[in-house]
Amino acid sequence: MTIEIIISELDFWIMEAIRESRINAGLDQVELAHKVGVSEGHIGNIENPRNRTKANVRIIGRIAKALDLKSYNELLPKKVLCNDMVKIRLKLLQTSSRKQIKDQDGNIPKRHEVLSISPLSENELELLKQNKLDYLTILE
Numbered sequence: 001m002t003i004e005i006i007i008s009e010l011d012f013w014i015m016e017a018i019r020e021s022r023i024n025a026g027l028d029q030v031e032l033a034h035k036v037g038v039s040e041g042h043i044g045n046i047e048n049p050r051n052r053t054k055a056n057v058r059i060i061g062r063i064a065k066a067l068d069l070k071s072y073n074e075l076l077p078k079k080v081l082c083n084d085m086v087k088i089r090l091k092l093l094q095t096s097s098r099k100q101i102k103d104q105d106g107n108i109p110k111r112h113e114v115l116s117i118s119p120l121s122e123n124e125l126e127l128l129k130q131n132k133l134d135y136l137t138i139l140e
Contacts, residue, residue, distance in 0.1 A: 001092045002139040003050065006120065006128065009083045011054045017075045018055060018063055019047045023101065023108045025067045035066035049090060049112065052135055085125060089115040089139070 022032050029043040045053035064072050090112040102108055120128065127133040
């Protein structure tokens with residue numbers, strides 16, 4: 001399945017960093033939710049590109065603490081991103097299990113392939129402000 005989402009580039013980056021850090025810590029979403037003190041589905045919602053739920057600063061702090069990270073920087077990009085709101089086209093991939101673990105080479109399995117990232121046009125930004133631009137579009 002291919003989807004297109006409208007999202008802050010920073011939110012997308014953080015969403016991916018949370019998932020990667022959680023898997024590196026050997027936790028599933030429910031285990032991390034318990035450690036953070038949020039509902040069992042909340043971490044899954046934060047990590048799911050099809051869902052509008054994103055991590056706020058307070059939750060990022062609680063996640064960093066629950067994962068025993070040394071710095072909040074582990075969940076943030078190393079440099080300031082070029083774009084604010086972007087359109088990201090993703091090809092969703094099948095994952096083999098609910099508890100995502102590293103493969104035999106120590107790699108974290110991808111759950112999607114990023115096909116494209118493009119900044120929103122001025123017209124699209126105006127439509128977004130008017131709440132006339134869909135967050136999620138299923139393409140195929």
